[in-house]
Every structure is written in structure tokens, then in C-alpha cells.
Amino acid sequence: MATSTELPTSRGPRQALPDPGERVPRISWPIVGIFSGAIALFAASTWAALADVLPVPVTIGLSATAIFVLFTVLHDASHYSISTHGWVNAAFGRIAMFFVSPLISFRSFAFIHIEHHRNTNDGDNDPDHFISGSPLWQAPLRFGLMDFPYLSFIVRNVRRRPRVEVVETSLLLVTSTAVILACALTGHFWTLALVYLIPERVAMFVLAWWFDWLPHHDLKDTQQENRYRATRNRVGAEWVLTPLLLSQNYHLVHHLHPSVPFYRYVAAWQRNEEEYLERGAAIGTAFGQQLTPDEYRDWKRLNGRMRRLLPLRKAARSxxxxxxxxxxxxxxxxxxxxxxxxxxxxxxxxxxxxxxxxxxxxxxxxxxxxxxxxxxxxxxxxxxxxxxxxxxxxxxxxxxxxxxxxxxxxxxxxxxxTPTGSFGAPLNPLAVKRYAAIAVGSGITPVLSILRTTLVVEPESSFTLIYGNRDAESTMFRRELDDLEARYADRLRIVHVHSRDPRHPPLLSGRIDRTKLDHWLDSELAPSLVDEWFLCGPVDLVADLRELLIERGANTDHVHVEIFQGYRTLRSTDGFDAATVVVGLSGRQHEVKLAAGDTVLESALKSGIEAPYACLGGACGTCKAKVTLGSVVMDQNFVLSKADVKDGYVLTCQSRPTTPSVTVDYQG
Missing domain, CATH: 2.40.30.10 (Translation factors)
Structure with a gap:
């Protein structure tokens, strides 16, 4: 855990960055996937060109696409985002570099690209300013020459670079030139041009346009002056722009958090959207309109009716x-x-x-x-x-x-x-998933919201609800559930289980328990067929069903749990000592004395601090905060994910200090 207790005091451009909530993986499997796919595509298009089995424009387009995708591999490798092992990044980077531009080495490219990050929009020191600072009429002419200014940048900085890097780049430059001359002298120049030279220039043109011009042009602030306005996010039509640009429509996120893998840019933005907006983040639409943060908020409201076509956006609030x-x-x-x-x-x-x-x-x-x-x-x-x-x-x-x-x-x-909690799962209108939920009594309330929203947003997904009540008369939302089942007959199945209805079918009578769930898992709800599970009801039942699902092979990250209320534990001083607690709330810090056995939340409330809370039983997550100094132990946790706990978050209503001093931050 972090040990700093300093809180930001300003909203200026150099304010500490929000935590993106993303880390470099041990191995980035999406990178492995697109790398393998791009290499296979390039090999297939090369074979097609040599065998003359496809039209020339098609083979050029396929090879250019492969090179374009390999640039993302190279890009993430230069930021060590592919793996926590440096040699893995270097290996992927070197291979990708051969395809993207064999004129310079991977190490030289990484140096140049990091200089771009340090000096974004600085005309004298940004190596990419050749593209982003170009007059509009020259831009198309410069796009295809994006990497040539890199050579002069290397020459200008040659004394700063390790000798082995300079030698490697020199050898690559000489070798590339020799290969081109040899093909020209032996009559194979057209073959080389068709297989590589033309596709590489086409890819370079698109890369300059999409990865450099679109994010940076017409922005005057440098990275040193205001990192939130040195590049922009591009919003709208994200269902097509995000995959097409390999997430570089969220280029601002990349510049703020360079080590975040490309496929997690959107998640990082959604985690802290409001905080980025408060710092004046530069935003443009898909059609080039530039938006202030307030205009962006208005734009989101005006586009709210498009939610059936676009993924639901997280309501970002700290x-x-x-x-x-x-x-x-x-x-x-x-x-x-x-x-x-x-x-x-x-x-x-x-x-x-x-x-x-x-x-x-x-x-x-x-x-x-x-x-x-x-x-x-x-x-x-x-x-x-x-x-x-x-x-x-x-x-x-x-x-x-x-x-x-x-x-x-x-x-x-x-x-x-304002709303809190994280019981649901991310939705995407392009997803084709199967959901299952088990609810008892009033446990239907969050499940109903999830069910309604999912069926609207994901038109190809299906949902099964198992709902337990005493009888039909005690069933909350009975008429609405009947209407939903009729409206979505092909995608929604509701199984009613009644504990006190003698007329109900025997298999669906009694309480929902392990035996009944075992039966469903052996038939239509086999864990391998269900993508996401939602369980909501009494704590003992939910814990029992969750355990069974995991025993039967369900992924713990996809079994979501919500309970009516947590256990209210008895106060005990055994094993606990008095402590000093610093509570960070609304940008201020409050130091309070905690009596032995008290929770962090109890000590805050006793001192008159308006800390957020609701259930006091570890069931709702309202009192969630981040431990930034010292350590605590939680009596119970029914809300926080493993990732939350790993990141230092706790439920303050369940947290008792295990060190003499503890600092918690409700801003997180």
C-alpha cells in the first residue's frame, strides 16, 4: 500500500493523475492475439501476391492492414505494456519493427516515441510534430513520410544514444537500402513493392492520420504546459471507432497513463471520467467538433437516446x-x-x-x-x-x-x-452472452434493473431468472415479470419457485437450495453455458449457492453477489489497540482517535465527520475507502472484489486498525 498521505490541493494541469485502475499484465494476451493474427495475415497476403491469386489492391490492403495492426504491438512494446518482463516487450517490439519500418531499430523507435510523449506539441523537440503541426494542405503529403523525420531526429541525438543501438539502426538502414537496390538490379523490384514497400507506405499513411494527426492537430498546449490538453479523446461512433483505431480514439488516456495496455484505455477513462473532465480534458467528436467538458456533458445527455445502440457509460463519480x-x-x-x-x-x-x-x-x-x-x-x-x-x-x-x-x-x-455499488456487469450491444440470476423475495430489485437493461442493450443476449417467493401473491413485480417474459419470449426465461404453494409443480416447490441448483446446473444452466451469474438474497443462501457454482466450474469473477444485509458483528477489544486515524474526505483530512475495538467508520462518526455509510454490515459498499497508510483487518466483506482489496480498498464499517496509525481516503 502507498504511504503518502498528501491530498491534491489544486485542479491545475500538474495535479496528481487519477489512478487508472489498470496494471501491466504478466503477458498481454490481446497483444499476442493481434500479433499472431497480423503475422498470419501478412504471410497469407504475401503468398497471394507471389502466386497472383488475388487482385493487386486486395493483397496490398491485406498487407497494409497487418502492418497497421503490428504498429500497436510495437507501440505497446515501447511502453513496456505487453508484459512485466522486459525481454518479452523487446522481443515483440523487434519483430513488429521489421514490418512497420526496418529503417531504424526498436530501441531507437522507443527512444523517439518517448521523446514525443515528453515534448508533445513542442515544435522543436516533438519528433511527431512533422505530422501534427503540419499545415492542412501539406498533411496528406506528409502522412506517407511519417517515419523519415525520425532518421534526422536520431542523427541529432546520436551522442545521447548507446553505441549498440546506433550500430543496430545503422545496420538496418544499410541492409534495407541494399535489399531495395538488389531487387531493383535483379528485376524483382515490383515484387518487393507489391509484397512490402507499397503496403508499408499505405499503413504509414493511415498511422500518421489516425495515431498522430487526429489526436494532436490544432492543440497548442505542450505536455509540460497542460497534459490534459496536449492530446484529445474522440467520442461518438465508438462502436466502430474503438476497434478500428485500436482504442486510439482514447489517445488522451494513453498520454496520461502510457503503461496502460491499449485495450484498457476505455476502462481507465470510464473509471475516472469526471475527474479528467474537472481537469479540462480535451475532447473532440467523431466529426471533428471540439467540446469543452461542459459541452461534453451536454453532448452525453443529448445522445442518451442512443443507449440502445451504444454500450452504457459508467456514471463516473469519485x-x-x-x-x-x-x-x-x-x-x-x-x-x-x-x-x-x-x-x-x-x-x-x-x-x-x-x-x-x-x-x-x-x-x-x-x-x-x-x-x-x-x-x-x-x-x-x-x-x-x-x-x-x-x-x-x-x-x-x-x-x-x-x-x-x-x-x-x-x-x-x-x-x-448518489448511487453506489458494483453488482452489475459491463454491457455491450455487440455482445452475445447468456446471463443467469437467482433472487429471493426483495432480492429481485437489483436483478430486475440488470435484467431490464441487459435485454434492451444487448439484443442478442439471453437471460434466465430463478425467483423464489412464498407464493404468487407475495411475488414482487409479478405482472411486470410476466410482461417482460412475453415481450422477450425468445431470450428471457423466468422460473418461479414457491415455498408455500401446494398447487405449484413439485420440482419448483420449497426453497431454493443446493439440491435445486444442482439440478439446473446438470441441465440447462451448465456453468460452461452461462457467462455471468447474479445472486441476491439472504446471506447464508447466497454464500451457499456461490460456493456450489464455483465448485461446479463457474469463474469467481463472473459470479456476482448481493445480499440483503450483512452480519452485525459484536464489538470486541480482543486483539485490537487504540489507534490514530486520518480520514480523507471531500479534499480535507481529519485526524481522529480510535478506541480499541472500534471500526474506522465508528471513530469517524463519533468525531462528527460525515463519512458515507448505510447498512453498517458490510453489505452495501457505501462506506468504501482506500487505505493509503498503515493497515486494517475487515471483519467481513460481501461487496469488494479481489481487485478492489488488492488496490487497498476496504469497507470502513468492517475495518479495525492493526497498526498504530492508519490513513483512509474516501475519494480513493
Whole structure:
């Protein structure tokens, strides 16, 4: 874990970068895949050219495509993004360099490219400024000559470079020239041109256009002046631009985080989008319109209706942005004799704050009598519907659920925290996946949001829901589920399990348990056939079913768990000492004293710090924070992923210090 406790104090261009949440892999399998595919494609097109079995333009296009793809291999290798092992990057880089431009060595290219990153848009020192700084009328003429200025750059810096690198580049330059002359003298120049020279120049033209001109042209700030405006992201039509440009439409992310592999640029952007916008990130549309951050936010709203065609965007907000807003209730509708549906009228100016991903939840706060009450409820509306709703099931002696059932009316207001949680899975309209969910009682609420959104966004995916209740009368959203099953009859199957209905089929009677799940896993829900699992219900049941799924071969990363509530552990001082805790919240740091046995959240609340929380049982994730100094131990964790824990995140309501001093940051 990091040991620094310093918090950013400004929003300037040199402010510490947000954590992209991405790391260099031990081996980048996407790179291995495109590398192998490109080599195979180049070999096939070379054979086609030599055997004269395809038209000349086709063979040139295929070879140029292979070289274009190999540049991404070379590019990631130069940033050591392919592997944590340096020799792996060098091996891939050297091979790719032969195809992209055999005039210089891989080491020389890496040096030149890093200089581009250091001096972006600096006309005197940026080796790529030959392209990005070109007058418009000259740009097409320069595109095909992109790599030739690199040679003069090497000459100017030859004394700075290791001798072995200079010798390697000199040998490559001499060898390349000799091969071209030999082919010309022996009458094979056209063959060489068809197999390599022409495709290589075509690829270079496209690379200059897409990887240099589009991201950098007409931007005046250098990397040293403002790294958030030295290059841009290009938004819109991402379903085609992202694969076509191999993610370089998110070129700003690459310049901010050069070691992030190319296929994770989008994920890094989505993780911290709002923080990048707050820093003035340069953004353009697919058609060249330049957008300010506020214009980009407006552009997103105006394009909200396109969600059926584009992947849902993560509602990016930092943990420090979590806060309560007073929101009017627009309707309170009876679902069953024991539950109500509450719809909220979110004011227009707060719509962005309450964007949510399917599977997220709201923390509700209100005063009932003289007591402040907080509860966490999953959002049940679809993420593309423009509505915000929760369902509340009555619990005997439950303070808030009784209030909601008996007293809450349209026009009343409740304090809502902006949405949190990560129960859902990323969606993409091009995906063809199979989903399965098991829900019990009010566990249907987050699953319903996921189910509704998935069926809309991914028109080729299918969904199976196993839903347990006492009987039909106690089934929340029964009519809506029937309507959904009728509308998506070819892609949605709902299996109702009733524990107290004597008329129900024997195989579907009783409670959902391991025996029933075993039966389904042996037939239509074999783990090898299901891409994502969602489990929501009582903690004992969910834990048992998750264990069985993993035993039967389901991938732990694709078994998503949400529980009604966590276990409330008893306070104990055994094995714990008093500690000093520094709490980072909303850009400020607060030092508090923690009594032996208290959790980090308890110590913060006792000191009057408005730290975010809801369930206090490790079930909702609202109190998530990052440990930046010292260490803690969590009593339980039903929310955080392995990646979250590895990155230092904890549930503060479950965290007790194991060192004398601990620093946690709710901004993360």
C-alpha cells in the first residue's frame, strides 16, 4: 500500500493523475492475439501476391492492414505494456519493427516515441510534430513520410544514444537500402513493392492520420504546459471507432497513463471520467467538433437516446462526490400486501449525479420522529429508462419499511445519496452472452434493473431468472415479470419457485437450495453455458449457492453477489489497540482517535465527520475507502472484489486498525 498521505490541493494541469485502475499484465494476451493474427495475415497476403491469386489492391490492403495492426504491438512494446518482463516487450517490439519500418531499430523507435510523449506539441523537440503541426494542405503529403523525420531526429541525438543501438539502426538502414537496390538490379523490384514497400507506405499513411494527426492537430498546449490538453479523446461512433483505431480514439488516456495496455484505455477513462473532465480534458467528436467538458456533458445527455445502440457509460463519480440530496417522491405504489414501489422526481440539475449502472443502490436518509434513519435499497428501474425507483418490502418492526408502507406519500421528500455499488456487469450491444440470476423475495430489485437493461442493450443476449417467493401473491413485480417474459419470449426465461404453494409443480416447490441448483446446473444452466451469474438474497443462501457454482466450474469473477444485509458483528477489544486515524474526505483530512475495538467508520462518526455509510454490515459498499497508510483487518466483506482489496480498498464499517496509525481516503 502507498504511504503518502498528501491530498491534491489544486485542479491545475500538474495535479496528481487519477489512478487508472489498470496494471501491466504478466503477458498481454490481446497483444499476442493481434500479433499472431497480423503475422498470419501478412504471410497469407504475401503468398497471394507471389502466386497472383488475388487482385493487386486486395493483397496490398491485406498487407497494409497487418502492418497497421503490428504498429500497436510495437507501440505497446515501447511502453513496456505487453508484459512485466522486459525481454518479452523487446522481443515483440523487434519483430513488429521489421514490418512497420526496418529503417531504424526498436530501441531507437522507443527512444523517439518517448521523446514525443515528453515534448508533445513542442515544435522543436516533438519528433511527431512533422505530422501534427503540419499545415492542412501539406498533411496528406506528409502522412506517407511519417517515419523519415525520425532518421534526422536520431542523427541529432546520436551522442545521447548507446553505441549498440546506433550500430543496430545503422545496420538496418544499410541492409534495407541494399535489399531495395538488389531487387531493383535483379528485376524483382515490383515484387518487393507489391509484397512490402507499397503496403508499408499505405499503413504509414493511415498511422500518421489516425495515431498522430487526429489526436494532436490544432492543440497548442505542450505536455509540460497542460497534459490534459496536449492530446484529445474522440467520442461518438465508438462502436466502430474503438476497434478500428485500436482504442486510439482514447489517445488522451494513453498520454496520461502510457503503461496502460491499449485495450484498457476505455476502462481507465470510464473509471475516472469526471475527474479528467474537472481537469479540462480535451475532447473532440467523431466529426471533428471540439467540446469543452461542459459541452461534453451536454453532448452525453443529448445522445442518451442512443443507449440502445451504444454500450452504457459508467456514471463516473469519485467517492468524495458521494453526498445526500433532498429528492421529492413522485409516486408510492403498492406492489404486494408487503411491499411498495417508490419513484423519485430527480430535479433536472441533479440528473447527472443520479445516473446509475444496473445493479447499483441508493442510501435513503430521513427523520422518523426524532431518530435519523438510514437504509440502503437497490434501484429497480432500468438504467436506460430515465427513471429512478426503489422497492421497499415491509419488515416486522422495521422503522423505515413501516414508514414507507403506511405514511410515505407523493410530494414528500427523502434524502438520497448518489448511487453506489458494483453488482452489475459491463454491457455491450455487440455482445452475445447468456446471463443467469437467482433472487429471493426483495432480492429481485437489483436483478430486475440488470435484467431490464441487459435485454434492451444487448439484443442478442439471453437471460434466465430463478425467483423464489412464498407464493404468487407475495411475488414482487409479478405482472411486470410476466410482461417482460412475453415481450422477450425468445431470450428471457423466468422460473418461479414457491415455498408455500401446494398447487405449484413439485420440482419448483420449497426453497431454493443446493439440491435445486444442482439440478439446473446438470441441465440447462451448465456453468460452461452461462457467462455471468447474479445472486441476491439472504446471506447464508447466497454464500451457499456461490460456493456450489464455483465448485461446479463457474469463474469467481463472473459470479456476482448481493445480499440483503450483512452480519452485525459484536464489538470486541480482543486483539485490537487504540489507534490514530486520518480520514480523507471531500479534499480535507481529519485526524481522529480510535478506541480499541472500534471500526474506522465508528471513530469517524463519533468525531462528527460525515463519512458515507448505510447498512453498517458490510453489505452495501457505501462506506468504501482506500487505505493509503498503515493497515486494517475487515471483519467481513460481501461487496469488494479481489481487485478492489488488492488496490487497498476496504469497507470502513468492517475495518479495525492493526497498526498504530492508519490513513483512509474516501475519494480513493
Amino acid at each position: 467517492l468524495s462526490a458521494l453526498g445526500f440530496h433532498t429528492i421529492p417522491v413522485s409516486s408510492v405504489d403498492k406492489l404486494t400486501n408487503e411491499s411498495v414501489l417508490i419513484n423519485f422526481a430527480v430535479p433536472e440539475e441533479l440528473k447527472d449525479q443520479f445516473l446509475f449502472e444496473p445493479g447499483q443502490h441508493l442510501t435513503v436518509r430521513t427523520k422518523i420522529g426524532t431518530k435519523e434513519v438510514r437504509r440502503s435499497y437497490s434501484i429497480c428501474s432500468s438504467a436506460d429508462s430515465g427513471t429512478l425507483a426503489i422497492a421497499v418490502k415491509h419488515i416486522p418492526d422495521g422503522i423505515f419499511s413501516t414508514f414507507a408502507m403506511e405514511h410515505l406519500r407523493p410530494g414528500d421528500t427523502l434524502d438520497l445519496m
